[in-house]
Amino acid sequence: MTESVVRALYGNATSLNLGSKKLNVVPKCVSRLPNLSVLLLNNNSISALPAELRCLKHLVELNLGNNALKEVPAVLGHLESLKKLYLFSNQITAVPPDVIDGLQKLVVLNLNHNKIRRLPPEIKSLTRLRHLSVLDNKLEEVPAELGHLTCLTEINFTSNNLPSLPMQLYQCKKLTKLHLARNKLTSLPEELVARFVLKEDRNRSSLVHRTLPHYPTLSELLSNGSCCALCLNPFLTTWLECVHFVSVRKETKMRSSKTIPVRALLCSYKCFNTDGHSYYGVATR
Numbered sequence: 001m002t003e004s005v006v007r008a009l010y011g012n013a014t015s016l017n018l019g020s021k022k023l024n025v026v027p028k029c030v031s032r033l034p035n036l037s038v039l040l041l042n043n044n045s046i047s048a049l050p051a052e053l054r055c056l057k058h059l060v061e062l063n064l065g066n067n068a069l070k071e072v073p074a075v076l077g078h079l080e081s082l083k084k085l086y087l088f089s090n091q092i093t094a095v096p097p098d099v100i101d102g103l104q105k106l107v108v109l110n111l112n113h114n115k116i117r118r119l120p121p122e123i124k125s126l127t128r129l130r131h132l133s134v135l136d137n138k139l140e141e142v143p144a145e146l147g148h149l150t151c152l153t154e155i156n157f158t159s160n161n162l163p164s165l166p167m168q169l170y171q172c173k174k175l176t177k178l179h180l181a182r183n184k185l186t187s188l189p190e191e192l193v194a195r196f197v198l199k200e201d202r203n204r205s206s207l208v209h210r211t212l213p214h215y216p217t218l219s220e221l222l223s224n225g226s227c228c229a230l231c232l233n234p235f236l237t238t239w240l241e242c243v244h245f246v247s248v249r250k251e252t253k254m255r256s257s258k259t260i261p262v263r264a265l266l267c268s269y270k271c272f273n274t275d276g277h278s279y280y281g282v283a284t285r
Contacts, residue, residue: 012033012035013033013035013036014035014036014037014038015036015037015038015039015040016030016033016036016038016039016040017040018030018039018040018041018044019040019041019042019043019044019063020042020043020044021044022044022045023041023044023045023046024044024045024046024047025046025048025050026041026046026049026050026053028050028052030052030053030056031050031052031053031054031055031056032055033056034055034056034057034058035058036056036058036059037058037059037060037061038059038060038061039056039059039061039062039063040063041062041063041064041067042063042064042065042066042067042086043065043066043067044066044067045067045068046064046067046068046069047067047068047069047070048069048073049064049073049075049076050075051075053075053079054075054078054079056079057079057080057081058081059079059081059082060081060082060083060084061082061083061084061085062076062079062082062084062085062086063084063086064085064086064087064090065086065087065088065089065090065110066088066089066090067089067090068090068091069087069090069091069092070090070091070092070093071092071093071094071096072087072092072094072095072096072099073099074096074098074099076099076102076103077096077098077099077100077101077102077103078102079102079103080102080103080104080105081105082103082105082106083105083106083107083108084106084107084108085103085106085108085109085110086108086110087109087110087111087114088110088111088112088113088114088133089112089113089114090113090114091114091115092111092114092115092116093114093115093116093117094116094117094118095111095116095119095120095123096120097120097121097122100120100122100123100125100126101122101125103125103126104125104126104127104128105128106126106128106129107128107129107130107131108129108130108131109126109129109131109132109133110131110133111133111134111137112133112134112135112136112137112156113135113136113137114134114136114137115137115138116134116137116138116139117137117138117139117140118139118140118141118143119134119139119142119143119146120143121143121144121145122145123143123145123146123149124143124145124146124148124149126149127148127149127150127151128151129149129151129152130151130152130153130154130174131152131153131154132149132152132154132155132156133154133155133156134156134157134160135156135157135158135159135160135179136158136159136160137159137160138160138161139157139160139161139162140160140161140162140163141162141163141164142157142162142165142166142169143166144166144167144168145168146166146168146169146172147166147168147169147170147171147172148171149172150171150172150173150174150270151174152172152174152175153174153175153176153177154175154176154177154178154179155172155175155177155178155179156177156179157178157179157180157183158179158180158181158182158183159181159182159183160182160183161183161184162180162183162184162185163183163184163185163186164185164186164187164189165180165185165188165189165192166189167189167191167192167238169189169192170189170191170192170195170235170238170268171268171270173231173233173270178196190236190237191235191236191237191238194222194225194235194236194237195233195234195235195236195267197212197218197222198222198225198234198235198236199233199234201222202234221236222236224236224237226239226265228265228266228267228268228271229242229244229264229265229266229279230266230267230271230274230277230279231267231271233267234267235265235267238267239265239266239267240265240266240267240268240269240271240272240281241263241265241281241282242263242264242265242266242272242279242280242281242282243261243262243263243264243279243280243282244261244262244264244277244278244279244280245259245260245261245262245278246259246260246262247259264279266279
């Protein structure tokens with residue numbers, strides 16, 4: 001192990017593999033590699049990280065899988081460039097909000113095979129996250145704030161204790177894979193499922209599109225769906241009613257300077273709060 005670190009120090013290395021080295025602690029001299037972008041510490045017996053690691057300002061990938069961590073080390077919250085974080089197969093019971101707040105560039109978060117019961121609402125700050133895996137934990141609920149993570153493409157909640165999912169998950173418009181096997185689910189949010197089926201039905205080669213004609217009742221229900229005026233994604237029963245004003249002259253070629261309000265439906269506040277559109281919300285009493 002010492003030889004690996006010495007070579008890295010003299011070579012000004014950008015990656016360092018200390019995996020499977022029977023480590024109990026991380027050598028503090030690792031912090032003297034300011035250009036380090038990849039650090040592999042998996043398959044050891046590490047139970048804590050030295051505070052000096054906060055000097056690794058350019059670290060992009062950190063693998064701490066299969067160690068002896070009982071909590072997410074606080075120093076991780078200072079690694080602001082981190083994009084990939086692997087914490088699988090430890091003994092972690094909770095994810096501290098203050099650590100999450102410092103990882104806003106994170107793209108991949110792997111927390112598989114731990115003892116986590118809840119994810120903090122502050123997870124909404126991981127706005128660039130694409131892959132979230134919390135397989136084989138003790139999750140009892142999913143925070144509604146997960147709906148803020150609109151870059152998510154894959155979520156794995158397999159083998160947990162989830163009784164339900166928040167409806168806000170339908171706001172994750174890029175989500176293509178949602179793994180939920182071996183939980184305690186009794187139902188799924190209707191709107192979430194409907195949006196997924198409607199979106200898949202657009203793909204003529206998808207299994208959903210080929211199977212749907214065999215379920216006429218479901219097909220009739222989904223025929224009442226509509227599309228967001230902004231992002232064009234489908235929805236079924238949950239929408240935001242808006243209007244936009246169109247020019248009579250432009251739309252009908254009549255000689256009139258009047259504008260008229262036209263009803264439009266948006267799929268979420270996420271779309272409504274985007275810049276550059278001319279849709280106005282309709283207040284109801």
